[in-house]
Amino acid sequence: MRAPGRSLFCLTMLALALSACQRDTAAPAQPASGGDQPSADGVQPLVETPGELQDVVEMDSSFIIGISYPPEANKYPGLAAVLHAYAQAAREELMEAVGGATLQPGTMYDLSLSFTTLLDTPDMLAIAADGSSYTGGAHDNPLIERFVWLVPEQKLLTAEELVPGEEDWRVISAYVREQLHAALSQRIDADELPPDERSRLMRSAGKMIDEGSAPDVANYQQFEPVPGPGGKLSGLRFVFPPYQVGPYSDGVQTVEVPAAVLLPHVAPAYRGLFAQS
CATH class of the missing domain: 3.30.565.40 (Fervidobacterium nodosum Rt17-B1 like)
Known part of the structure; x- marks a missing residue:
């Protein structure tokens, strides 16, 4: 029909x-x-x-x-x-x-x-x-x-309910930021830019990453569950729209955070959703 x-x-x-x-x-x-x-x-x-x-x-x-x-x-x-x-x-x-x-x-x-x-x-x-x-x-x-x-x-399920503590977001933010900086470095290296241009892009794009992935729950509103064994989740994939952690030309960026990193910081009511390592 x-x-x-x-x-x-x-x-x-x-x-x-x-x-x-x-x-x-x-x-x-x-x-x-x-x-x-x-x-x-x-x-x-x-x-x-x-x-x-x-x-x-x-x-x-x-x-x-x-x-x-x-x-x-x-x-x-x-x-x-x-x-x-x-x-x-x-x-x-x-x-x-x-x-x-x-x-x-x-x-x-x-x-x-x-x-x-x-x-x-x-x-x-x-x-x-x-x-x-x-x-x-x-x-x-x-x-x-x-x-x-x-x-x-x-x-x-909201990010505020999932991870309620400010200090918990600091740990998650540090992991996400590290992954985003690594991906940025790989993209710039692939372009084989002159050293001065590479340094300039690393500074400007790195600043956007640091601001857009700061340990503020407002930066982590968009997330996707990552399926794992036994019907549980193996982690979450955080989604960052254009402009949040990079220029418009970089498009949507994502970082997958494994359950091993998330679980100590997830509210007790929702820990059962994740696979226990």
């Missing part, structure tokens, strides 16, 4: 990719998907089937929107509501830009957002949100978010 919608969404995602590469190519005006009538300003309202997340496709002469959800998210209404709220906030931000901007001829704003399942077990459902929003400027704005839903408790 969902195959036609999936096909249409794939076509839309192709159009999104083309619009990101060719901002001067105008897209033809098409009616937005769904059966509702457009509002007075010509913008189609975003409508979800009650109780179920559905993929979204909206197209106009000035914007294009594509949002996809994994079917697993519909198993838990609380999680589905959180995902929908995130997508709706991204859409509203785009539409505010569309309504308040004077677009140059041929310019298109776009929102591309894909929710994918990272882990689905009786204890946990982890969802990744990855995408971008273009509202003008030199490049897209990245959309990066991770959602870890605890099935028995029917709630999101």
Whole structure:
């Protein structure tokens, strides 16, 4: 039943990719998907089937929107509501830009957002949100978010609850920072830069790493569970969006922290999620 919608969404995602590469190519005006009538300003309202997340496709002469959800998210209404709220906030931000901007001829704003399942077990459902929003400027704005839903408790697992102590974050931060600096050194060495240029890049990029990986829980909000033996987790993968620990050109960066490093610092209520070494 969902195959036609999936096909249409794939076509839309192709159009999104083309619009990101060719901002001067105008897209033809098409009616937005769904059966509702457009509002007075010509913008189609975003409508979800009650109780179920559905993929979204909206197209106009000035914007294009594509949002996809994994079917697993519909198993838990609380999680589905959180995902929908995130997508709706991204859409509203785009539409505010569309309504308040004077677009140059041929310019298109776009929102591309894909929710994918990272882990689905009786204890946990982890969802990744990855995408971008273009509202003008030199490049897209990245959309990066991770959602870890605890099935028995029917709630999101947050970094604050997982590791509640400030001193604990210092240990985790030190590990993450070491890994990021090592990866930076490898990337720069691969470029075979002159010594002066290499030194300059190491200083500037190293400063971004130190600031973005500081032992502040706000820097570690995005994390993914790493599956391990016996249905337990072997660690967590912390996700850093562009600009947090490096320039936009470096893209999304991740650091996997093993359970052996994490466990002494995890709150007792959540230590059972991890494999014991």
